Amino acid sequence: MCPRPCVHDHVSKGSGGRGGDGLVIFCEFEGVACTADTEAVLVGEAGGTAEQRKQRLQALDGESLEQAIERCEKAGAALAPGFADFAEACLVKGVTLHVLSRGWKPIISHFLRGAGLGHVQVSANHLLVSGDALQWRLCFRDHSPSGHDKAEALRRAQRDTRPAQPTALLVGAFSCDLVAAEAEDELVQGLYAAKGTELWAACERTGVTVQEFAGWEAFGKEVLENR
Numbered sequence: 001m002c003p004r005p006c007v008h009d010h011v012s013k014g015s016g017g018r019g020g021d022g023l024v025i026f027c028e029f030e031g032v033a034c035t036a037d038t039e040a041v042l043v044g045e046a047g048g049t050a051e052q053r054k055q056r057l058q059a060l061d062g063e064s065l066e067q068a069i070e071r072c073e074k075a076g077a078a079l080a081p082g083f084a085d086f087a088e089a090c091l092v093k094g095v096t097l098h099v100l101s102r103g104w105k106p107i108i109s110h111f112l113r114g115a116g117l118g119h120v121q122v123s124a125n126h127l128l129v130s131g132d133a134l135q136w137r138l139c140f141r142d143h144s145p146s147g148h149d150k151a152e153a154l155r156r157a158q159r160d161t162r163p164a165q166p167t168a169l170l171v172g173a174f175s176c177d178l179v180a181a182e183a184e185d186e187l188v189q190g191l192y193a194a195k196g197t198e199l200w201a202a203c204e205r206t207g208v209t210v211q212e213f214a215g216w217e218a219f220g221k222e223v224l225e226n227r
Helices: 029-033 038-043 050-060 065-074 083-093 105-114 150-159 177-181 198-206 216-224
Strands: 023-027 096-104 121-130 135-139 167-172 190-193
Touching: 023 029, 023 150, 029 038, 029 096, 038 050, 038 065, 038 096, 050 135, 065 105, 083 096, 083 216, 096 105, 096 150, 105 121, 121 150, 150 167, 150 177, 167 177, 177 190, 177 198, 190 198
Parallel strands: 023 096, 023 167, 096 121, 167 190
Antiparallel strands: 121 135
16 A cells, blocks of 8 residues: 555546646556556565565565566456557547556566557656576665655656646556645646545545546546547
């Protein structure tokens, strides 16, 4: 579980309200753009603090990245149904799609490239498997307790987005996504989560407005059809 966020004002429902005409969609990879949480597949548990994750992932020392990815695929990890089509539709319609994940960039990139989606931007933690001993070296994005402050990552990503101040939607799954959605500088204008996820429960508990994410096909019809 990601660190518990503080509660500020509600995230307003809907996707409008910013000055620019652009739309940028941020989404978690683990369990959202992917059918599984790859870290949970590899070590039996996912999330927690950066230090906890480092300790758990030490169990992968001696295993190559290719072997780890193969284990994920054998366990059923794949791009979620409809995600590849959604990503292509975003490209055609000029909508920026950005994977903003607590997961590991080399693993995420493997699945995206395999579907011809190498153009999709990814902000995630990095790792390197090196040496004869195949030691897993983990590089978190920042020094926050979780290792990836999604609010700050959103700010950085939006600074590089054109037109300025696009409408931003976030499709998440974990309570750490709530930190980005509740930021006082209104980084997100629409928050989506599947029912039963950690993020959905956190929103119900704190009173933050969240819209149901019912899969990529339905989401695409809702946010892209009239663009």
